[in-house]
Each structure stands twice: as structure tokens, then as C-alpha cells.
Amino acid sequence: MPVIGSVTAVDVRGLNVRRGKNHVLNDINLTVTEGSITGLLGPSGCGKTTLMRSLVGTQIVASGTVTVLGQPAGSAALRRRVGYVTQSPSIYNDLSVRDNVTYFAALYGRPRSAVQEAIDSVGLGERAEQRGDALSGGQRTRVSLGCALVADPALLILDEPTVGLDPVLRADLWDRFAAMARSGRTLVVSSHVMDEAEHCDQLLLMRDGHLLAQLSPAELRCRTRESSLEDAFLALIRSTESEHAA
Numbered sequence: 001m002p003v004i005g006s007v008t009a010v011d012v013r014g015l016n017v018r019r020g021k022n023h024v025l026n027d028i029n030l031t032v033t034e035g036s037i038t039g040l041l042g043p044s045g046c047g048k049t050t051l052m053r054s055l056v057g058t059q060i061v062a063s064g065t066v067t068v069l070g071q072p073a074g075s076a077a078l079r080r081r082v083g084y085v086t087q088s089p090s091i092y093n094d095l096s097v098r099d100n101v102t103y104f105a106a107l108y109g110r111p112r113s114a115v116q117e118a119i120d121s122v123g124l125g126e127r128a129e130q131r132g133d134a135l136s137g138g139q140r141t142r143v144s145l146g147c148a149l150v151a152d153p154a155l156l157i158l159d160e161p162t163v164g165l166d167p168v169l170r171a172d173l174w175d176r177f178a179a180m181a182r183s184g185r186t187l188v189v190s191s192h193v194m195d196e197a198e199h200c201d202q203l204l205l206m207r208d209g210h211l212l213a214q215l216s217p218a219e220l221r222c223r224t225r226e227s228s229l230e231d232a233f234l235a236l237i238r239s240t241e242s243e244h245a246a
């Protein structure tokens with residue numbers, strides 16, 4: 001297990017977000033510790049992407065504060081310290097995989113040697129010279145992830161980065177995320193599959209725009225007396241619903 005420090009990387013207080021007529025995030029409070037992996041989990045439409053956009057500073061918020069690495073989210077000073085891979089990433093179609101990643105390496109002042117490593121870590125070593133427009137959807141996602149990995153930012157926010165990946169690559173990526181956390185990087189990773197929760201130090205469990213709990217996988221099991229994290233999340237939802245109904 002990584003040793004988690006106590007420096008706060010992300011602090012969210014009383015966050016409310018509306019999108020259109022929808023109240024999408026309701027009074028969210030959370031903290032993320034430096035050098036840890038935090039999993040943001042919950043069903044489709046619960047507000048994961050909206051919360052991530054709030055951390056990056058691209059989401060208009062109705063009220064509340066979002067502090068990232070000691071600065072208000074979206075501050076100019078954070079531009080090179082925060083990486084964000086969106087759920088439907090865009091890459092340069094007219095550039096090869098290698099040139100896409102090299103561009104980000106240059107932008108973030110990273111050595112050329114980091115480029116090949118990033119390409120290999122997303123399993124695109126054999127496609128490095130292929131143009132962006134000749135890649136499948138999943139391969140494009142991996143290029144985008146490679147661009148974020150080569151940048152090596154202090155805080156990396158990844159919106160469902162492992163969807164559609166083969167199990168071996170998925171396991172390799174989680175190993176890499178763990179190594180990054182051990183070296184002091186902070187990762188926030190969303191997923192709607194609970195088996196990924198096992199790789200996280202902390203879980204943020206969301207439903208319908210509410211944060212149901214922030215706790216570790218072990219705490220979730222202990223609190224619900226369920227051994228499978230999927231069952232534990234279900235039990236937590238049921239217990240919060242019955243609290244509300246009471």
C-alpha cells in the first residue's frame with residue numbers, strides 16, 4: 001500500500017452546480033490527499049464528469065469553493081500542474097501518435113525519452129507512426145491518455161480512462177497510476193465499474209448529484225459488511241435511501 005501523506009491536493013466545500021434546469025451537483029464536500037488515487041464512482045448521469053470539470057475549472061459553479069493545489073480551480077498557475085483527460089478525448093488527426101505525444105512533452109517541458117515510454121504504457125508502441133484519423137475510438141482515448149502521462153502533472157484527472165481497454169492493458173495502467181501516486185502525484189479517476197475501486201486509496205461514491213460517502217475500499221466493506229465492492233455500494237445506496245425515507 002502506498003504511504004499517503006496528509007497534504008491536501010483538492011478541497012471542495014459546498015459545491016453546487018446547475019446545468020440547464022438540472023441541479024447536477026448538490027452541496028458536495030470532499031478532500032483529496034496528495035500522493036493518492038481517488039476513485040470517483042457512480043452510475044451514468046450521477047455527475048462524475050461535472051465534478052471533474054469543476055476541479056479543472058471549466059465548469060460554471062452556482063456556489064461553493066474548489067481549491068486545487070492551494071489555488072482556486074482553473075487558476076492560470078495551475079495550467080501546467082493539472083492534467084485532464086476528458087471522456088471523449090480529442091487528438092490531432094493530422095499528427096501521428098508519436099507526434100501527438102511529443103507535442104505534449106514539449107508543451108510541459110518533458111524530455112524526449114519520456115515520449116516512447118508514454119506510448120508504450122498505453123499499448124500503442126506498434127502504432128506510433130499511425131495518424132490520429134486512422135485510429136479506432138479506444139486507440140484515440142489511449143493517445144490522449146499517453147499525452148496526459150507524458151506531461152506528468154502534479155494532479156491528473158482522468159474521466160473513465162479504462163473503458164474498452166483489454167484487461168492486461170487495464171492492469172498495467174493501474175500499476176502505472178499506483179507508481180505515479182507513490183512518487184507523489186495525485187490522481188482522480190472516474191469509473192462506473194466497481195471492480196476498479198479496488199485500485200483506489202479513497203472512493204467518492206456518487207448518486208444523483210449527491211456524494212454518498214468518501215471512504216477507503218476497506219472502510220466501505222467494513223461499514224456495509226459486504227465483501228464485494230459492488231454489493232457494498234448497493235448496500236450503501238439502500239441505507240442512505242432508507243435514511244432519507246425515514
Ligand SMILES: Nc1ncnc2c1ncn2[C@@H]1O[C@H](COP(=O)(O)OP(=O)(O)OP(=O)(O)O)[C@@H](O)[C@H]1O
Nearest residue numbers: 019020022024043044045046047048049050051192
Ligand atoms: N450541457 C448540459 N445541460 C444540461 N444538463 C446536463 C448537461 N450536461 C450534463 N447534464 C446533466 O448533468 C447530469 C450529470 O452529468 P455528468 O455528465 O456529469 O454525469 P456522469 O456521471 O459523468 O455520467 P456518465 O457516466 O454517463 O459519463 C446528467 O443528469 C446530465 O443529464
Ligand SMILES: [Mg+2]
Nearest residue numbers: 048049087159
Ligand atoms: Mg461522464
